[in-house]
Amino acid sequence: MSWTRAAALSVMIGALALGLPGAAATEATLVVHTASGPVRGALQDGMAAFKGIPFAAPPVGTLRWRPPQPITPWTGVRDATEFGAMCAQPTLPSGPARGSEDCLSINVWTPDGKTVGKRPVMVWIYGGAFVVGSSAQLLDQGATELSKRGVVLVSFNYRVGRFGFFAHPDMAKAHPGEPGANYWLMDQIAALKWVKANISAFGGDPDNVTIFGVSAGGTSVNALVASPAARGLFHKAISQSGGGLFNSSMPLAQARRAGMAIAARAGVAGPGSLDRLRAMSTAQILANEQGPPEFLPVVDGMLLTDTLPAMFAKGHIAPVPFLAGTNSNEFSVFGLMGFTGETLGKRFGVNIETAKPVYNEQGALSDNQLVSQIGTDFIFTAGSMGLASMAAKAGNPAYTYRLAYIADEFRPALKGVPHAGDQMYVFGLDYKPEVIFSPGTSASSPSDKDRRISAMMADYWTNFARTGDPNGKGLPVWGMFKPPAPMTLVIDDETASVPDFRKAQLSLWYRMWERQSGLTVE
Template sequence: MSITSLAIALTIAFSTGSGQPVVALEQGRLTGRSADGVISFQAIPYAAPPTGALRWRPPEPARAWDGLRDATAPGAICVQPPANGDPGVGPPPMSEDCLTLNVWAPDDAEALPVMVWIHGGGYNNGSGTAELYDGTRLAGRGVVVVTLNYRLGRLGFFDHPALAAERDPEEPAGNYGLMDQVAALEWVRDNIAAFGGDPRRVTIFGESAGGVAVTQLMIAPAARGLFHGAIVQSGLGRQRSARLAEDRPGRPSAQSLGTTFARGAGLAEATAGELRALPAERFLSPMPAFYTDNLVVDGQVLTEDVVEAFAARRQAPVPLIIGTNSAEFWWIRPADAGAYGRTDDAMTDAEYDSLIGAYGGTANYDASVVSDLIFSEPARHLARLHAADGHPTFLYRFDVVAASNPEPSGGATHASERPYVFDTLHTVGRPMGDRDQRAATLMADYWTTFARTGDPNGTGQPEWPAFQNDRLLQFGNDGPEPVAVPDAGVLDIIEEFYRRVRP
């Protein structure tokens, strides 16, 4: 850390007589909160509001402000459908002016590792402002935590021929939400030292769509060098994205999807101006589907899908934690409508019969095959590819189920690990026991140790073996335990299926 940055960091906790921390950035000065040895700053703009003419444009730099900006309350969440009880969505209001981030740091922070959280929600929901993602408990372990908002749904992942006609051919398009994430990482690089963070030790971590974002950032040219470690929680891995303008069998392009939406909105011959004049809420209905609408290979921000990039050794050469939960999509059956339920439709009779045998019958197949197709096998596959390329890799399986769990899930359901990672069990909304707190303490310790050293192992923690010979760390109700990858025979058959349909 430079002398100038150190001086700025040391003024954070002592700049005002009121005890509120103040930090000076190039954009302006901020005042935050201090409690229990941790300082926090909320709703910090990292990019200009993407409104008006900036809707569906790459993010532009945040504007400066005069005076002391109050950073003690969360900012607006990005435009999205109702949360339906998801604790990963912060409080209203909702606005297109939402490109802000939040920072937590020990009040004596100096050149500490940085953890940047990318929320999930299918690229349709979520925010970095949710209480679930409060970074206080992680920061108390000696890291600087950043959470962020990014554009969602059709405001974040969208294109239309009228938009293409007006933009420069070299301007990136389609993946605006991913561009926002890159802009946030650039902000971290340029500003985090003022909060006591080390821009040379940044770990990105995310869950579900946020886990997908982590893998996409690992292959995005614009993100290279902006982070130095990655954690993927339930981040898929075998998804097949739409192209920006090229229709493929069974996979309309982003521009075709945009044209269909515009027609439904009464704009059969839409102009760019007419699309930008639509109220933001109009883009919420019908809600785009993550697996078919919000994943785009645009040719610039993303030039290929994740699995192809990993197979070609083009991913970021950084330490990686990757894993899944034991009962991810337990409620989705292979006969269900929708992209996830259709995942097994391309199986041959022989492949289907082999999987039925490996699962021990149709009941287990129906209960588990969607989760294994979408999460378990892809995570193992990416871990194998990354480790084979010589990069530190750690695979996990989360199987902690609270006694108060009301669902007949038969394991840890999708997203249930989040309050354990952040050590925020108090946000769950039902009683959590001592074993849950022990699991949360260990997970938060592993995650922050990894951010510090590139290896999750530390003093007093059960050993987490580096990924080799298909071994992982299983987090269970009785504590973490190194084990062979569960259901390896099932995953082997799924791997062969993917090899056939996507050689």
């Protein structure tokens, strides 16, 4: 599998016609009749794999910056053995456009090629700062530990960057009554509607769907839990490194200013600018981006009626089991982007000196360690734990985790598990250090201990997908995140549930958010 360094900042249809129920799949029987037409998949590592199935019309031309439209049905058997094009995005850190705006496709892996019963469904949402990514990430090697545990695994593409996030004052006039700005979220909802309508064809249970994702994928999970438009499309949610308290949403007015700035840089400001922007090429749109990307869920009043943490705090969320967590050195991703303690202060109002006494209670930290821990907690841990606390307060079963385990061979070089490092364990893939752990180095095969950690995490995730409870036979007990002593599973050499995990440190950021929002976390 080939990866770019940019992936490190992110990183991730009917009855199945396989003969009689319970019969093993053969090459001749891998045809599924979806609501839009029949598709032919292929056997891959013992799995029935179906790739690149369109779930909405191509959002091109006059459909650019419009909600996803119904797909045009087909009559012949459509090939579904190759991934569809990734959605249009830049080659980071700089470079020409790649991918295509014709990208709204979905992939399905059915375990062992059998259709007995209704299997739980897990829908993976990729990360990439909402700028890059594709549904092939992590899955282009084929079957995963999740599929091997008997779940139907799904991934899909959604619009990223300016094609997924765009607002303009002319939108309401051109398309009255339509939601706007959050085209990425509309795509995700359309994909989940496709799953609900078609997944039984793969032996999947449309009434037992779990959404999960990392980084921007984790933020997507948070947004789907909050969005009224996604109600009933999923039944459990796993947010990995999705943050959630600070810098998690954008006002519509701010998004519109960004849209007008794009038009101005493109030289098409004024009357008719929306039509002229739609007439531009993919590359021309991308060429008019300026500065570091900052794409956030937009409070549009329809799909999202308030900021994400406010919707959680008010209990305006789907009544589903919620699992959220982080890694021990999430700030690594911001270190790659040049973030410092000064950046945290200027951009987010974080006072390092004020926080220092609390962070030094267990022993003095170096300046780098201090900034790393504060950045990890402020941006990620407080968000994941805070949203879980709010979900529990709303009556949802909630679970939280912290991954602190580092593979033996990487311990000399790493100070903690970096951002997105958990997904490699969950999916059971061999390590890709050039992506996650230490760019430019090579890696040997994972050790037996590494594989045990991976197997444990895959077990937890699939148990949660089945029942809403990650616990299972032979696993360390994962206590629920609820008062009076909310439990967090700390995954390390010795894995155990810890009460009131990092309470003193996280309280600093909870109180800061409460002062800003007028709402409460716990």
